[in-house]
Amino acid sequence: MIWNFARKIVLTAILVPLGAAGARKLSDSIERRRGANRVSRLLRQGADTAQTLFGRKKRSRFGFR
Template identity: 60%
Template sequence: MVVRWALTAVAVPLAVAGTRKVSDLIEARRGSTRSSRMLRRGAGLAQRLTGRKRRRRLGW
């Protein structure tokens, strides 16, 4: 039970942040591509599934 809690509380948000960072890196180098959009969508989906609010890019 504790392992499952630790996985959802720590590992999933870290994976989401890493995925979003990789997507930003790809977009910075090559522009928006299908893979970068899919990575961003996957990160957004994982955030919604874990119950965390989605961060807005521009802050408005």
């Protein structure tokens, strides 16, 4: 029972933010190569959603906040 709880904590605390960061990096590399397209936009939106759902504030793209 405790192992299931610990696994959930590890997933939400470590793997989800890493996945969001990876999706954001992949989106940036796709945009550098091919320009903005549907895939890069969906990757960025997915990363933003994951950060919002798991308690991270969404960063302003231009750093004003």
